[in-house]
Amino acid sequence: MKKFNFHVKPIGLLDMLHFKTMVPRRRAILQSGSLDPITAVYGVNRLAQSLHPKQQKAVVSEIIPRKDASTYVLKADKLAYFRAGQYVSVKLSIGDSITARPYTLAASPSLALEGQYQITVKKAQDAFASDYILNNWTVGTEVTLSGPEGPFSYEPMRDENEVVGLAGGSGITPFMAMAGAILDGTEDFRLTLLYGSRRKEDILYAEELEKICAATDKVKVVHVLSEEEAEGYEHGFIGADLIRKYAPEVYTLYICGPRAMHDFLAKELPKLGLDQKHIRREFVPAPGSPAYFESYSGDQTKVYELTLHLLGEEKRIPLRADEPILTAIERAGIAAPSHCRSGECGWCRSRLICGEVFIPESMDGRRLADDEAGYIHPCSAWPLSDLELEIFPE
Ligand code: FES
Known part of the structure; x- marks a missing residue:
């Protein structure tokens, strides 16, 4: 029989002894700890709380x-x-x-x-x-x-220093924040804004925009009127030709406006040959009716039933086929979590226990794993049958 000879040097022996006693020592430390919850608030927690309340x-x-x-x-x-x-x-x-x-x-x-x-x-x-x-x-x-939310903001590590903003109607609001921030030095980029309105009288923030443009050469505004022709204003809809006319050579595109504007631009933007990373879109809230989407094949006159699981309780509520599931929950007086209402933020993420739903591809902001595990965003999903759903209140 073969013999093995181990030579353990003194330092190695100490190591082995230390290793042997490590587990009992750790166990003793854990057992001597308090079972009371940790109540201390550290500086970093306070900072996180103030930035993201x-x-x-x-x-x-x-x-x-x-x-x-x-x-x-x-x-x-x-x-x-x-x-x-x-x-x-x-x-x-x-x-x-x-x-x-x-x-x-x-x-x-x-x-x-x-x-x-x-x-x-x-x-x-x-x-x-x-x-x-x-x-x-x-x-x-x-x-x-809520606290401030959303990724529709200038990022110097990702975006070009020249930004072309496309705004429609009340979609001007994020650009007012950007223009104001450029003016007071909070942000440092150049903004060329193409702003679409129906008529001159419908332009929101007309005076404020004029004042900002007069005060800084970093913000330029081009008004585009769809229902009126007027001197000094572009006429029609914001499309590839107008963007080419006013955009600098290299730029990042930011878009905020109604769903119809996004749909129109979906056909126009490929003509510009822009890299996807240079196109930033603000979310568009879900339309009232699923029939807005060509891929919808349900019967929107139906009313289904939703069995809702919420903090261990079960509720049954009617569920109209022509509105997002979130709306039915809210109408029943239940405070369901939501922020963006466009399928993007995941705040309303809920578990679909059974039933069939319609989720338009353009509004499906779920992670792949959530899709596979049966989670949905009720703000951007419409029922196609009776449903059973678990929601997780804030
Ligand atoms: S509220 Fe943002 S994904 Fe539903």
């Missing part, structure tokens, strides 16, 4: 009337800082519904340091919520907001 309160301090819209100046002792182009989700209680709507912060982030945000609400933008705000908010109204 789950909820903020503010008061309407001023209302600036505009054509078919109002700008609300919101004030609080402290509001989270944000990047120009981001939005907040505004919580609303309308009748029996508890809902939330995203509104872009429409002035420079530097104002947040003074405890001020501005949002602009346009009539019929989303009649249910916008009508409520326009008819009910007055100076002194207290509002509840």
Whole structure:
């Protein structure tokens, strides 16, 4: 039989002894610890909390009337800082519904340091919520907001120094924040803005834009009117030709406007041969009806039933086929989590236990793993049958 001879040197022996006692020592340390939850708040937690609060309160301090819209100046002792182009989700209680709507912060982030945000609400933008705000908010109204959200902001590591912004209607708001930030030095890039409106009188922020352009050569605005011809204004829709006419040689494109504008640009942008990384799109909230999408083949006159699992409770509510599942949940007075309402942020992520849903490809912002594991975003999914769903409140 073969013999093995091990020679253990003194230092090696100490190592082995140390290793042998390591597990019991660790166990003793763990057992001597307190079972009380950790309550200490560290500096880094405080910083994270102030930059990304789950909820903020503010008061309407001023209302600036505009054509078919109002700008609300919101004030609080402290509001989270944000990047120009981001939005907040505004919580609303309308009748029996508890809902939330995203509104872009429409002035420079530097104002947040003074405890001020501005949002602009346009009539019929989303009649249910916008009508409520326009008819009910007055100076002194207290509002509840999420922290700032969204990736539609200038990123110098990714974007060119020249930005071409395409705005339609109330889609001007993120560009107002960017232009304001360029003017006061918070952001450092050049912005050429093509802004589409129906007629001259419909242009939002016309005076503010003029003043900003007069004060800095880093912001340039071209107004494009679809229903009126006027000297000094472009006429028609914003397409590849107009972009080529005003864009510098190298640029990043930022787009914010109604769904129809995005659909039109989907056919126009390939003509520009831009790299995808140079095209940034702001989210577009879900349309009311799934029939907007050519791929929809359901019967939108049906009303299904939703069995909802929520914190261990089960509720049954009616589910109309012609509206996003999130809307049915909110109508039942259930505070479902949501921010963007466009399938992008994942805040409303829920588990589909059974049933069939329609999710348009252009609104499917789920991770691949979520798709495979049966999770959906109810803000951008419509029922095709009775459903059973588990939601996870904030
Ligand atoms: S609310 Fe953002 S994905 Fe549904």
